[in-house]
Amino acid sequence: MTCMTNTDNFSFARVMAYGNIYSPWIKRQLVFTPLISLAVVMINIMLGFYSFGLPFIGLVSFIPAFMVYFGALVFAVGTDPAIETMLPVKWSEKALFVTVYALVVIPLCVNLPQLIVEVVVRPAGGELFDSNIYINTRNMTFGSFNTCLSYVQQLVPASVCLATIMSLTSKRIVMPVVWTIVSLVALSIFGAICGILGVFKYGIGKIETLAESQSANPTVFINALMSEMQPYMMILMGVCVIAIAVFVWLTCRSIKTRQL
DSSP states (O other), X not given: OOOOOOOSSOOHHHHHHHHGGGHHHHHHHHHHHHXXXXXXXXXXHHHTTSGGGHHHHHHHTHHHHHHHHTGGGGGTSSOOHHHHHHSSOOHHHHHHHHHHIIIIIHHHHHHHHHHHIIIIXXXXXXXXXXXXXXXXXXXHHTTSHHHHHHHHHHHHHHHHHHHHHHHOSSOTTHHHHHHHHHHHHHHHHHHHHHHHHHHHHHOHHHHHHHHHHTTXXXXXXXXXXXXXXXXXXXXXXXXXXXXXXXXXXXXXXXXXXXXX
16 A cells, blocks of 8 residues: 655645545536636626626626635535644645645636637627627726736635635634635725725816717727726735735645644
């Protein structure tokens, strides 16, 4: 019988072996997450052909976002913290697996179907999508700084959820959900403050003038407005990156502290 031993050298084999304790739930998540995300995109496209579809598009779009926010809950389901602690795996190997999975793999599984639709389906559809509310809204910010910011913002609550799970030995589902929601509220408030400051700095009158001059082209108007507000959005992105780094560090510290 072969036994996995904990040597002084970092081992990617042990990283993957550590992931096996979550294997049943991870396999389900890796299958259903992209499928659900793709289904949401297709539903939004269908809703986009109707004028009444815009409010429903906003509601349905929360589903992929919440799959990113709470993706780390897979580490709290069906596992025992005591078993996680006693496994002959270095704390750095455990930290690498959970961090990469929660903050890289799951966001890719959620966002990749949307990118495929926007990059492949939109040009292939041609004039068919010219009046589609969802496609046109996505095109307004696709490939822009605002898109990068939205992806970075997704990782803040995701990192909070992961750090909370790794710091607890009980209530590993309820408390991560609570603190993730708290982080979303805090992020929304801070983002709103940055947006308000940007609007007042640019000036309400200038915005009205810009809107009138670009009334026939909303994409140009939104991009122009976002470029003027970019200094404040840069502050928001900087705060998000710092927050992510802090919660990743807290995750690593929790794993290291509990390591036998």
